Amino acid sequence: MAVSLETAPTEYLExxxxxxxxxxxxPDTGTPLILLQHFTGTIDSWDPAVVNGLATDRNIIVFDNAGVGASSGTVPDNVGQQAADAETFIRALGFDEVDLLGFSLGGFIAQIMASRATLKVRKMIVAGSAPRGGEEHLLQVVEGAFAKNARDVRLPLFFTPSKKSQLAGEAFVNRALARTQDRDPDSGEAISEPQARSIIAWCAGQDPDHGLLKAIKQPTLIVHGSDDTMFPSVNAYEMFKAMSDATLIIYPDSGHGALFQYAQTFVAHVKTFLDT
Known part of the structure; x- marks a missing residue:
């Protein structure tokens, strides 16, 4: 089995x-950890430092959901169908039980999957995300990030303006671009537009009593950046307060990509959480 995200062959399952x-x-043992990706993100948008670090002692699956990257199909414009597509893929892999790591939009999908019995979810990590009805500034933040004409839009989008955060961002971008062969294609409007609609609808949806969060009984690790401009950190606190078995970690001087800025720390926290 391949040892790194940069060298692992892309496989296909219809x-x-x-x-x-x-x-x-x-290793092909233990409870697999399924990674659910962010807005417009593909397999190659993940940080190898995070994926490879987690894969040292557990089975990791990274995939492109329907219509994204190298997967066929079309991207749904609602989180519910995106969750259903992910469940279809995971069931086809034949796993009896899984752990979930959802980043941003992937965190929305993970919440739905954990709240219902379609699949057996053991534990869940939600990073840089928001509850249904949470606060989002997606279009404003994305537009502002592109206006900065940075080397990579993820530098202003995922990291704070501080020197420390930007240096960590540069290191992340270098890692994420390290794979040069068999990379996923970049996302275009056929992906960004329906995903944007799904995010906006999710956060515009009303769930004043946090019924969805209260339906999640699995142990959950919530990780967030202190200065996330896309999904402010109040979202993480609201999830923590509403869920019955949640732990909250907020990383300092960090934005939407806090899990990439603090990659080694994040991996350590996730491993401790999953192994406890």
Whole structure:
């Protein structure tokens, strides 16, 4: 089995009329950890430092959901169908039980999957995300990030303006671009537009009593950046307060990509959480 995100072959699994692209890392034992990606993100948008670090002692699956990256199909404009597509893929892999790591939009998907019995979810990590009805500034933040004409839009989008955060951002971008062959194609409007609609609708949806969060009984680790401009940190606190078994960690001087800025620390926290 391949040892790194940069060298792992992209595999394909056809189910439910969709040809899903995925990569599998780590030992083929224990409860697999399924990674659910952010807005417009593909397999190659993940930080190798995070994925490879987690894969040292557990089975990691990174994949492109329907219509994203190298997967076929079309991108749904609602989180519910995106969750259903992810469940279709995971069921086809034949796992009896999984752990979930959802980043940003992936965190929305993870919440839905954990709240219902379609799949058996053991534990969940939610990073840089928001509850249904949470606060979001997606379009404003994305537009502002592109206006800065940075080397990579993720530098202003995922990291704070501080020198420390930007240096960490540069290191992340270098790691994320390290794979040069068999990379996923970049996302275009066919992906960004329906995903943006799904995010806006999720946060505009009304769930004043946090019924969805209260339905999640699995142990959950919530990780957030102190200065996340896309999904402010109040979202993380609201999730923490509403859920029955949640732990909250907020990293200092960090934005939406806090898990990448503090990659080694994040990996350590996730491993401790999953192994406890």
């Amino acid at each position: 189910t439910g009329g969709i040809r899903f692209a995925y990569r599998r890392l780590g």
